[in-house]
Amino acid sequence: MATTNLSVYDKATIPNAKNFRFGIVVSEWNPEITQNLKKGAIEALLDCGATKENIISWDVPGSFELVYGCKKMIQSQKVDAIIAIGNVIQGETKHFDFVCEGVTQGIVDLNVKHDVPVIFCVLTDNTKQQSLDRSGGKLGNKGTECAVAAIKMAALKNLNAKSESIGF
Numbered sequence: 001m002a003t004t005n006l007s008v009y010d011k012a013t014i015p016n017a018k019n020f021r022f023g024i025v026v027s028e029w030n031p032e033i034t035q036n037l038k039k040g041a042i043e044a045l046l047d048c049g050a051t052k053e054n055i056i057s058w059d060v061p062g063s064f065e066l067v068y069g070c071k072k073m074i075q076s077q078k079v080d081a082i083i084a085i086g087n088v089i090q091g092e093t094k095h096f097d098f099v100c101e102g103v104t105q106g107i108v109d110l111n112v113k114h115d116v117p118v119i120f121c122v123l124t125d126n127t128k129q130q131s132l133d134r135s136g137g138k139l140g141n142k143g144t145e146c147a148v149a150a151i152k153m154a155a156l157k158n159l160n161a162k163s164e165s166i167g168f
């Protein structure tokens with residue numbers, strides 16, 4: 001099913017983010033897109049109770065470098081979740097395929113090897129218009145959706161053994 005609206009969320013179903021610390025790693029490729037994704041993510045984090053002091057943001061050259069940037073953030077910062085933000089747009093060659101595969105598998109590997117949830121906020125689109133539509137355009141903002149995922153996963157990460165459920 002095609003994307004409907006990425007920016008709609010119900011705060012009643014989301015834990016309060018006030019006690020969580022979030023990392024954001026942002027690709028510098030296609031900055032018009034990635035900066036809008038970052039904006040949507042930060043706005044949603046703050047709307048759900050996070051504080052500016054608890055949001056740390058790093059830039060990397062491209063989506064392929066998101067994996068290393070997130071790994072270094074996990075190793076050096078105390079964060080409860082990380083949002084990896086990138087935008088890969090199909091060009092003339094197969095490079096798109098390899099970049100997308102590399103960043104996808106790399107983020108999967110980080111989630112398996114470490115105990116910090118890394119949220120996949122990478123738009124992998126056929127055209128720039130598809131990216132514009134999903135980074136604050138007519139289909140909403142993937143950054144917003146990923147911020148909500150980051151909050152929920154931060155809550156899961158901090159679930160104590162005595163908890164029966166998270167109860168979003």
Ligand SMILES: Nc1c(NC[C@H](O)[C@H](O)[C@H](O)CO)[nH]c(=O)[nH]c1=O
Pocket residue numbers: 027029030061062063064065086087088089090099
């Ligand atoms: N074409 C796009 C790239 N390419 C660059 C790679 O991500 C990487 O930085 C380079 O291969 C050096 O390792 N990156 C994007 O994020 N988006 C693109 O559309």
Ligand SMILES: CC(=O)[C@@H](O)COP(=O)(O)O
Pocket residue numbers: 088089090091092093094095096097099
């Ligand atoms: C996804 C990419 O790396 C892409 O923008 C590169 O463009 P091209 O395949 O035309 O070299």
